[in-house]
Amino acid sequence: MTLAQGMDQEIVDYLLSAEKERREVEKVTDKYPQLTFAEAYAIQEKLLERKVQEGARIIGLKLGLTSRAKQQMMGVHEAIYGYITDEMLALEWQPLEFDQLIHPKAEPEIAFFMGEDLQGTNITSEEVLAATKYVAPAIEVIDSRYLNFRFTLADVIADNCSSARFVVGSHWVSPKSLDLGNLGMVLSKNGEVAQVGASAAVLGHPGASVAWAVNKLGEVGKGVKKGDIILSGAISEAISFQSGDTIHAQFAELGSVSFSCK
Numbered sequence: 001m002t003l004a005q006g007m008d009q010e011i012v013d014y015l016l017s018a019e020k021e022r023r024e025v026e027k028v029t030d031k032y033p034q035l036t037f038a039e040a041y042a043i044q045e046k047l048l049e050r051k052v053q054e055g056a057r058i059i060g061l062k063l064g065l066t067s068r069a070k071q072q073m074m075g076v077h078e079a080i081y082g083y084i085t086d087e088m089l090a091l092e093w094q095p096l097e098f099d100q101l102i103h104p105k106a107e108p109e110i111a112f113f114m115g116e117d118l119q120g121t122n123i124t125s126e127e128v129l130a131a132t133k134y135v136a137p138a139i140e141v142i143d144s145r146y147l148n149f150r151f152t153l154a155d156v157i158a159d160n161c162s163s164a165r166f167v168v169g170s171h172w173v174s175p176k177s178l179d180l181g182n183l184g185m186v187l188s189k190n191g192e193v194a195q196v197g198a199s200a201a202v203l204g205h206p207g208a209s210v211a212w213a214v215n216k217l218g219e220v221g222k223g224v225k226k227g228d229i230i231l232s233g234a235i236s237e238a239i240s241f242q243s244g245d246t247i248h249a250q251f252a253e254l255g256s257v258s259f260s261c262k
């Protein structure tokens with residue numbers, strides 16, 4: 001361990017207060033350049049423990065850096081994971097409050113609703129799909145607590161992978177009913193196309209992304225549970241938005257999801 005005793009709690013306080021006070025802070029690795037991925041996940045776990053103590057409920061998982069392009073950009077070969085809580089759930093019909101966020105960005109994702117528990121270290125994409133009750137179109141709102149949205153991999157892991165909010169569309173379908181690995185998507189802001197993408201951008205298939213997370217959790221004796229919601233990773237670049245903007249993601253076969261920001 002490169003972190004002295006108690007430093008992890010100090011970092012948790014630092015990140016939580018940045019989130020609560022809606023301000024950007026310098027990244028953790030500016031102070032602790034040796035921070036390892038394992039230490040960063042330990043900080044993330046403590047950060048979630050604190051959120052739970054303060055009344056949040058963990059309702060699932062999110063994947064990050066699932067596209068090869070994003071991984072190359074960060075100079076890494078792995079995806080990352082964080083947790084989502086009930087407090088992050090936003091609704092299509094209720095505008096997001098811009099004042100509660102720092103410098104949010106929206107990204108299109110496919111949400112998985114688990115119909116069974118799943119745990120292991122050799123789980124395949126097929127097993128994930130068999131254990132998935134529904135998939136649905138989603139938009140994740142990420143809001144890094146770090147200055148200018150800039151960080152290293154260890155920083156972003158500690159910051160629960162920039163998690164802030166997510167919105168799920170109303171069209172939920174069995175993953176058996178469509179070709180989930182091959183869905184086109186158009187992301188628009190205020191009616192203008194901002195990004196286009198395809199579900200294959202997520203490690204070739206969103207199911208593969210979820211399988212990666214399950215296997216990664218399996219290494220530390222954890223898994224996913226029936227009822228968990230899993231955001232499988234952005235299928236295009238994230239776009240910034242401001243107060244007054246409306247973001248809309250249209251997926252082939254899965255329909256659309258949108259939200260506005262006041």
Ligand code: OOG
Pocket residue numbers: 062063064065066070107140142144156161162232233234
């Ligand atoms: C990290 C979170 C990335 C995704 O879907 O790739 C993420 C970030 O880019 O801030 O959620």
Ligand code: MG
Pocket residue numbers: 062063064107109140142231233234
């Ligand atoms: Mg995401």
